Amino acid sequence: MKGNALYPLSRVNVKTYSIPRNSRVCNQENLFLGSIPKHYDIEYLALCQDGRQVPAKAFQPDFNNGVSVREFYNMFLATGRHLKDLPLSISRDDFNDGYSLFVFNLNPSDDNDALSTVSNGNLRLELRFRTPLPHTATLIVYACYDSILEINAKRQVLVDYY
Template structure:
């Protein structure tokens, strides 16, 4: 539907320590906000470039609730203020709902949306 997440693009400048919003988003997107569930990295690690980004693409705040079936495309854009001297690695990990059915013949049927 053309919806941008986050609504305002992240614009990090690690050497100027402007990564608080992005670090905070990591807590909210992983459901660790206001809970005693620490991350394996702290803000100093994050500012030194060991960054990880998480985005909750569910339309609902309640991640336990079922969402209607939806199809779509995902586009990611990254721009760097200067050429990268080292290789950057991008890992995309997704969690999505699917239907797993075991019928009377003990056949396992999987339906990915």
């Protein structure tokens, strides 16, 4: 063998953040450096990657009036299920009734299946609620990373993360 064996792999990281009772705004800096769900009437949601907002226009659903089509449609786009026979188990009504997942594809090529180079940076999440939270809530952040597993001629395993 002339070079090291390289294997692409996906890593997953899940973080939770507590949002205190009576809050109307939640800003989480540095999201990543290196029972029945509820949407709690989110009225504004924006993610910033190194100061660039994703998507360019923040999500502004109005769940009380059934205005969440853009957010629901984006869930299909960002998960790579748009125009494919790959259904999600969340219907439009389920999404509006509390099974709301806000999905962001930060891959530069917008292709979920393409392996992208590892990039570092800062993610900031901004949430606003229409009414103060009735009790403390938990924000769950689920992230997938592209990584490379490398095995050299001495059978040493090297990874590009720590």
